[in-house]
Structure formats: structure tokens, C-alpha cells
Amino acid sequence: MKDNQPIYLPPPRPRGKISLEEALARRRSIRDFTPRPLSLSHLSQMLWATQGISEPLRQFRTAPSAGATYPLDVFVVCGQNGVENISEGVYQYNPEEHTLSRHLAGDLRRELARAALNEAFIYRAPLNIVLCVEYQRTTWRYGSRGERYVHIEVGHVGQNIYLQAVALGLNTVAVGAFRDEEVSRVLYLDKDCQPLYIMPVGWSG
Ligand SMILES: Cc1cc2nc3c(=O)[nH]c(=O)nc-3n(C[C@H](O)[C@H](O)[C@H](O)COP(=O)(O)O)c2cc1C
Numbered sequence: 001m002k003d004n005q006p007i008y009l010p011p012p013r014p015r016g017k018i019s020l021e022e023a024l025a026r027r028r029s030i031r032d033f034t035p036r037p038l039s040l041s042h043l044s045q046m047l048w049a050t051q052g053i054s055e056p057l058r059q060f061r062t063a064p065s066a067g068a069t070y071p072l073d074v075f076v077v078c079g080q081n082g083v084e085n086i087s088e089g090v091y092q093y094n095p096e097e098h099t100l101s102r103h104l105a106g107d108l109r110r111e112l113a114r115a116a117l118n119e120a121f122i123y124r125a126p127l128n129i130v131l132c133v134e135y136q137r138t139t140w141r142y143g144s145r146g147e148r149y150v151h152i153e154v155g156h157v158g159q160n161i162y163l164q165a166v167a168l169g170l171n172t173v174a175v176g177a178f179r180d181e182e183v184s185r186v187l188y189l190d191k192d193c194q195p196l197y198i199m200p201v202g203w204s205g
Pocket of ligand 1 (some may be wrong): 006027028029030173174175176177178
């Protein structure tokens with residue numbers, strides 16, 4: 001596969017094994033991960049819950065967004081053998097196509113962990129979902145109030161990730177403690193793109 005070719009993710013499944021109530025009751029921040037890789041279907045489901053299209057006609061997504069301005073960009077920092085059939089690297093999720101495109105090559109989990117106050121669980125997890133924002137997409141419409149909206153929105157997305165992880169038997173934790181500039185540098189983010197949340201995802205031992 002060429003680097004610039006999109007990776008087509010399997011379609012998300014419309015049904016899970018546990019109820020929403022069970023997922024809510026079981027949701028916990030878990031920081032314990034084994035190296036067991038995720039399947040591409042698991043990653044697909046996690047990304048659909050993160051920012052996937054749930055209403056194709058209007059291109060609305062699984063999480064609400066102020067004015068449907070959708071300011072968030074989703075990156076996956078995938079470790080070596082983190083996901084079956086995907087090489088280590090940083091990928092960007094494209095919600096419209098439900099695809100991944102390669103942003104960077106190499107296993108950058110250690111660098112990411114270093115930027116996040118050396119939290120070992122970040123490099124132990126097979127992958128980390130990094131939620132980033134381009135504020136302008138929301139603030140052009142709502143002015144400085146848009147910054148508040150973006151921060152609320154990322155919380156909605158974080159909860160989607162938690163609940164989908166529970167439903168798949170996976171673990172995650174929302175991480176807000178990191179040095180923004182260092183994460184931006186490690187991930188080669190555009191200057192208008194700021195990291196807001198890191199969410200390691202994987203199985204526990
Ligand atoms: C905005 C926010 C930032 C957080 N940042 C971190 C973090 O940097 N590191 C961490 O280990 N947990 C972090 N957490 C997870 C909390 O520690 C966790 O939600 C809390 O201990 C309650 O546990 P529970 O999620 O299992 O209910 C964060 C949670 C939120 C909502």
C-alpha cells in the first residue's frame with residue numbers, strides 16, 4: 001500500500017453487545033494496557049463513535065457540534081502492532097469517507113508520552129486517539145464564545161469514546177495533562193491545529 005492511499009475502514013456496526021445503561025454503569029478511566037493489537041473493525045468502531053457520520057444526508061456526526069461547525073480533527077497515534085494490518089504511524093481520520101490517511105510514519109508513542117508528563121500508559125496502549133481543534137471553524141461564527149463551545153464539544157466526543165470503548169470491552173482514559181506545543185511538535189500539527197485531549201485505547205491484561 002502506498003503511503004498516500006487512504007485506508008478504507010470497515011463499516012461501523014449498528015448494534016453492540018451491551019446496553020447504553022450498562023456502558024454508562026461500567027465506564028471507568030482505566031490506565032492499564034497490554035500490547036494486544038486492535039482489529040481494524042475495532043478501530044473503525046472507535047473512530048465512528050469519535051466523529052463518524054451518523055446522518056449522511058446532512059453529514060451530521062455521532063457527537064453534537066455548535067452550529068454543526070465541526071472544529072475537531074482526529075489523529076490516531078498507532079504503535080508497532082497496535083492495529084492489525086496497519087503499520088505504526090500517525091493517521092488522520094476522515095469522517096466523510098470513513099477512511100484513514102497516513103500523516104506520519106513511525107511509532108511516536110514514546111514521544112507522545114514524554115509530551116504528556118511521561119505517562120507510561122500512553123506508550124503502553126496500542127494506540128492513542130488525539131483530539132485536536134481548529135478554533136476558527138467555530139469562532140468565525142460565534143466569536144470568542146466559540147472557544148467555550150469547542151471545549152464543551154470535545155467533552156461530548158470524549159464521552160463517546162469512553163462509552164464505545166466499554167461496549168467493545170476496551171479501556172481508555174481522557175488525558176488533558178500534556179504540553180501543548182510539544183504534542184503539536186511531535187505530531188507535526190498545522191499551526192492552526194491545537195491538541196485538546198489524548199485518549200489511549202487498548203485491552204487490559
Ligand atoms: C478534562 C479531564 C482531564 C483529565 N486528565 C487526565 C489526565 O491528564 N491523566 C489521567 O490519568 N486522567 C485524567 N482524567 C481522568 C480523570 O482522572 C477521571 O475521569 C477521574 O479520576 C474519575 O474517574 P472515572 O473516569 O473512572 O470516573 C481527566 C478527566 C477529565 C474530564
